[in-house]
Amino acid sequence: MSRTHLTCTINGDEVEFLTEADTSLLNALRDDVGLTGVKEGCGTGDCGACSIMLDGQLTNSCLVFAPEAQNADITTVEGLAESDVLHPLQQTFLEGAALQCGICTPGFLVAAKALLDNNPSPTETEVRYALAGNLCRCTGYDKIVRSVLDAAAAMNGASS
C-alpha cells in the first residue's frame, strides 16, 4: 500500500514525513517523526496523555487520522521549552513534584499551557475543569493543580 506524504509545521519547524492513512496522528508523531514526548494512555480519547495543539486547538492526537494534519501547525510537549530554558510550567512541575511515573505529564503540560494561554490567571476550579480531560493515576492531581497555579503566578510576576 502506498504511503501518504505529509507536510506540516511541528514545534515551529517544517516537517515532511511518510505515514499510513489509517495511522493516528499520535503514532505518526511517535513512530514516523520521532517525537516520543506524546504518549499513548488509553487510545480512545479519555485520558489526554496524547494531548497536542493542532492548529491552535487542544486535541487528543489519538483521535486524529494522520492525514488530517496535512499543512497543520502542531505543538507537542517538545515545543514548550526554548532551547535549554524550560517553560514555567515544566519548571513548577519539577519543583512541585507534580509527576511520578511521568506518562501523563506531557499531556498535562500541553493542556495546562493551553489553559494559561487563554486564561493567564485561572482559579483552582478553572484549572481543575480545564484539566478534566487529563487523567493521572499516580499523584492524585493536587500537586499538578498547584504547580499550574504556581506557574501562572510566576508568569504573571515575570510579565508585570
Add this chain to the structure above:
Amino acid sequence: MNYLAPTSVEEATSLLAEQPGAVVFAGATDVIPQIRAGRPQPDTMVDLKKIDRLVGVAGNDQGWTIGAATPTARLTGNDELTAEFPGLSEAAGLIGSDQIQSRSSLGGNLCNASPAADSVPAMIVNGMRAVIASADGTRTIPVADVVTGPGSTSLADGEFIVEFELDRAPANTADAYLRIIPRTEMDIAIVGAGARITLDEAGNCAAATIALGAVAPTAVRVTDAEAALTGKPINDETLAAVVAAASAACNPIDDKRGTIAYRRQVAGVLAKRAVKAAAERAAATNGSNNGKSSNSPDLSNGAQ
C-alpha cells in the same frame, strides 16, 4: 484505508456516490474508538470538516445556521448563541473534555446515534432541522427524525448532514438542558433532560417542549408533559404532572450506569428541574428573545 478530504458539498456527494460504503466523519471522536474496539475499518473515510460550509455558526434575522462539523467549543464560545439558547450551549459543552470539544460536533453527536447523546434533546426542544445532502440534492428534516435507534439513522448511504437550522427563539422563551452522570464530569448521561418554555404576559406557560435522552432507544419528546404545562401556571400541580409524564415516557435499559427503575425516577426529577430552569430564564428575558444567562441558575455542574 483511503482518507479523502473533499472541500465542497458537491465534491463530497459525488465521492460518496462513487464509493458505496465510505464512512463520513467530522471530529472522529466516536468513530476512531469504535474502530479500535473492533468495528470493521472502512476502506474509505471521508473527512467532512475541510468543507467550509460544514464549519461555522452564522446568525441572521430568521435564526441560526450551524455547520454540522463545527467543533462544539465554537458553540459554547459563541456568546450570542449561548445567550439566546443557553440550554443548547450547555448540552454541546457537556460532550467530553476540552480536548474533545475541539473536535466534537452536533452532526457527529447526532449521527453517532447514541441514545445518551447530550446535544440531541436540546436540539429537539428547539425544533432544529437537519439539512441533508446527497448526489440527488438536499432535503431538510427535523432533528427528531434523524435517529431511528441505537447506532442507526434515517440517512441513506451517500447522505450526510451539511448544517442545522435553528429559528430565532420567540419572546419570553428560554431553554435548559440537565443531565445526571455517575460522577461530576467526563461521563455519559444516565438521564438527560431538555426543556424549552415560552411564558405569556401573566407568567403562565404559553408553550413547552420537553425531550429526554438515555431513557429509550432514541431521544423522546414528552408530549404529555408539554400538554400538562401549556396554557397553565408552572406550579407544584403542573410540575407533578410533568414528573409523572416524563417517567411514563421512559423505555430504559439496565446498564452499569443505572437501573431501569432509577432512570424512570430520575427522568421525572430532571424533566421538572429543566422546566423550572428554562422558565426562570424565560422570565429573566423581560420580553426579549435574548436569554439572560447571567440571571439563570448555575447549571455548569449538570444536575448536582
